Amino acid sequence: MSNLINSDMRVGFTGTHKGMTTEQEVTVTNLFAFRPAEFHHGDCIGCDTEAHALAFLAGIRIIGHPPDNPKSRSFCTFDEIREEKPYLERNHDIVDETDILIACPEGTKEIMRSGTWATVRYAEKIGKTVLLIYPSGRIFKCSPGFGRRSQ
Numbered sequence: 001m002s003n004l005i006n007s008d009m010r011v012g013f014t015g016t017h018k019g020m021t022t023e024q025e026v027t028v029t030n031l032f033a034f035r036p037a038e039f040h041h042g043d044c045i046g047c048d049t050e051a052h053a054l055a056f057l058a059g060i061r062i063i064g065h066p067p068d069n070p071k072s073r074s075f076c077t078f079d080e081i082r083e084e085k086p087y088l089e090r091n092h093d094i095v096d097e098t099d100i101l102i103a104c105p106e107g108t109k110e111i112m113r114s115g116t117w118a119t120v121r122y123a124e125k126i127g128k129t130v131l132l133i134y135p136s137g138r139i140f141k142c143s144p145g146f147g148r149r150s151q
Contacts, residue, residue: 004131004141005031005100010038012098014091014119015047016106017072023137024104025050031102031131032058040065040094042087047104049074063097065090091119101130108134 005011020028024047032039032054039055041048043066052074055062064078067087082093095101101123105116120142123130130142 004139005034005036007035007037009036009100010040010098011036012094012101012123013039013041013048013051013103014094014101014116015051015104016116017044017046018106019046020050020104021135021137024133024135025054027133027137027139028102028104029054029058032060036060038063038098040098042067042090042094043074043076043078044072045074046072049076051102051104052076065094087115088118091115092122095119095123095126095128099128101128102133103130104133106135 028051035058039060040063041051043064052062061079064076064081066081066084067073067090068084069087082090085093101119103116103120111117120130120132124142127144129144132140132142134140
């Protein structure tokens with residue numbers, strides 16, 4: 001896993017509001033052991049909140065990108081916080097401001113009307129590396145120009 005994340009990286013995150021599986025949490029924890037420089041997330045209940053806690057425990061600087069709709073907001077405490085924006089716009093900001101995206105979807109099949117999958121598609125479209133962490137904890141790396149492949 002050391003070849004996936006390093007201490008110079010700014011890491012973005014997206015995931016389901018239903019939260020991570022135990023296996024996803026273990027994988028994210030193992031990735032955070034390499035102490036990326038920053039961790040950016042969207043401040044929503046579920047995966048964002050859980051990953052926030054793991055990043056905090058790892059001593060990683062955390063940047064928040066809150067939604068303008070407080071309905072599903074987690075209201076985490078951040079080292080730095082961006083202005084509130086609509087979901088799609090703030091998801092693009094997370095991708096734009098980071099070097100790599102970690103995604104923890106609810107399942108293994110891509111869903112068209114899903115914020116997590118829309119964020120993954122945007123990251124792939126602009127050439128960012130995406131680490132898809134499926135419910136089993138297995139990582140699929142989506143590298144620019146190479147598509148999705150297992151790690």
